[in-house]
Amino acid sequence: MLIRELTGDDAERVARLRRVALGRSDPVEVRPGVRGLVAELGGRVAGALTIREFHQFWGGATVPMGGIGGVAVDPRARGRGVAGALLDAALRDLRERGQALSALHAAVPAPYRSRGWERAGVFEHLEVPLDRVPAGPRLATRPAEEGDAAALHACYCDLASTVDGMLDRGAPAVDARDVLGHDVVSVAPGHDGEVRGYLAAGRDDGVLRVRDLVGRDAATQLGLLGEVRRRAGSLERVSLRVTDPATTWLLTDRAIGFTTTTSAWLLRVVDLPAAVAARGWPAAEGLDAVVDLEVVDGHAPWHAGRRRLVVEGGRVRVEAGGSGAVRLHARALGPWFGGAQGGHALRRAGLLDGDARVLDRLVGAPGVPRLADFF
Structure with missing residues (x-):
């Protein structure tokens, strides 16, 4: 399977693929701020997705976010790992381009949840x-x-x-x-x-x-x-x-x-240190604390493993090291980062182990995260 960048020459074929796979007739865009990936099997386009270069507000600050949409797989190629390969490639692409988060609207959540995206807000x-x-x-x-x-x-x-x-x-x-x-x-x-x-x-x-x-x-x-x-x-x-x-x-x-x-809508932390550095943390003011994390993420190995979240002087950072006392699954990162779920719910879902009180205090209770745009 070949995964490559979407080009203008692919527009007609990908549009046809989306009409068949998704019933959508919107045009395929390749322009500044919008890019995409294509999967080929035997020289034929078997799947595609689009990534939009957004910034998303968290704690009053903007965090670079890749909005994934138009994920389509040729019905004849389903069951051959096309969607998973596209999403894995998208994660690498997002990190390389400095997009520390990714969000998407999912009609069928399972493929995305298997790659670390999880429900984190509402579109209402x-x-x-x-x-x-x-x-x-x-x-x-x-x-x-x-x-x-x-x-x-x-x-x-x-x-x-x-x-x-x-x-x-x-x-x-x-x-x-x-x-x-x-x-x-x-x-x-x-x-x-x-x-x-x-x-x-x-x-x-x-x-x-x-x-x-x-x-x-x-x-x-x-x-x-x-x-x-x-x-x-x-x-x-x-x-x-x-x-x-x-x-x-x-x-x-x-x-x-x-x-x-x-x-x-679903949120995915693509690069935990970069996402934490870019986010606003109003609740960090006056709080000095250290949380030793063990991040379990088989699809984004660059931030997996033992990490130390340090809260100091009103700022928050993530660095390597620590004891791994709090274990977080990739799917827990988005809901925690956005404040959509606290440690107790994540623990009951099997996505967190350990004392998450400092993590909960950091995100506070600013209200349900929202998007007012569809992509």
Whole structure:
């Protein structure tokens, strides 16, 4: 089996493969910020995946993350280790390119969990009857213009930096101007060119689908919810992608009927020392501690073995050595790093042994990690 880099010449063949394997017809991209891998058997394309170069907020700091998507294997090649070989190659590629984490949305989690990815956060939508959306205070909004892209992105990042797991939507993988392509983009202006909030939405299958509803305060968010209601026209329902959990509270504290659709995304620590060094650790302030780890990871041997996690002077680092008193399986690293699961749950799942109290204290309880982007 040959694993190689995806090129533009592969686009048509890989697109056809994804239509057959996944029922997806989205184009295959090879551009700055987006790359891929192809598996060949007997000179024929047998599988492929795409890697997007993202940065993800953790503890208020951004950590380089490879977003894996479009994993497809030719049905005739299944059972021959194609998916596993692609994922192993992707892990090596991610580490070489400095992407210390990897996240993905998995329709079938088992192949990814066998390689160390594990559930670590949610991707959530709310569906609400439009006549039950609160009218909210009227805001002095205006349609977005081309020159608003940077201010909208800054408004989004101010929110996203406070919600663990969110992407920073930075270049080159994401163009800040993409938000302007939605059917409805309303801006709530602030002072000196600042944006207090914005709404990005579109109509699809008789539903108003809100991609982003971002507000710096409760009044702005409620006003934008009222804008959703007024923009709907003859539509009866709104589907709101949850960017900010505070919006959910504002919307649902009125005892209205709503449907929540939640899917889990998976996180993988690709390079533990690099991921720990890049992450923000607010709870490390005033804490001095050492945790001796034994990392069990057969697919990322570069960080496996005995490691020492050192908390000192408000900073956290991972170095070689230690007694291995706390044993962590590869699948435990993502849920622990993201704060999705504590030591007790990981121990009950057979993914951790030893005293994890310091590990739990470090990640604290900042809320459920979230993504508001699908890839």
